[in-house]
């Protein structure tokens with residue numbers, strides 16, 4: 001009897017996940033048009049993803065990039081370092097290009113920097129003013145409808161990720177980004193939610209967010225293939241990450257508001 005109960009609960013849960021996934025697929029395209037205030041279906045949306053290291057794009061933003069590309073959004077990547085922590089900079093750069101090819105970002109839309117003041121090192125604080133000026137210059141040189149990056153906790157807490165959020169937040173608060181360009185930060189979830197794989201999906205779906213991107217089994221295979229391109233990073237716990245991280249299945253974002261920060265008056 002107990003075994004039957006477990007089977008019924010499990011099957012119900014899987015059906016629930018499928019329903020969420022198909023509902024998401026149906027609505028994302030229309031949602032993106034409304035979100036970016038564009039009338040043509042998806043084709044003209046230009047989206048910039050700003051990351052710190054090669055592998056951030058698939059490790060944290062994989063579901064988003066895959067879903068946006070499926071919706072004919074032109075996804076661009078700005079990676080602020082070559083990830084030279086173990087002196088593998090040149091190799092990691094090539095791995096980034098290979099990973100992006102799996103995700104659907106052509107090499108012409110990838111910008112990867114190698115700046116001496118932006119080393120890949122968690123204890124080296126990146127100067128927010130420098131990161132701000134680099135991103136501002138990139139935004140001036142292109143027209144983007146959306147910019148996606150980390151939130152204030154940087155998903156993994158890496159200080160380089162946090163520096164990018166602070167820079168984008170600063171750009172938004174000082175009106176250095178066009179008003180019709182949406183700025184979104186990737187929501188950092190608790191450790192428990194982070195490592196329960198796709199089982200976390202209903203919670204991500206139910207909690208309020210400005211944008212959510214969910215992939216199914218085909219998208220997951222694509223994301224996994226991108227992860228496996230980063231061969232220099234394939235230590236044992238990376239394989240566990242591929243299986244258990246919810247960031248391999250779902251991303252949720254919150255809007256970064258334009259204009260000055262509102263300080264609480266009480």
Ligand SMILES: [Zn+2]
Nearest residue numbers: 052053056158
């Ligand atoms: Zn990173």
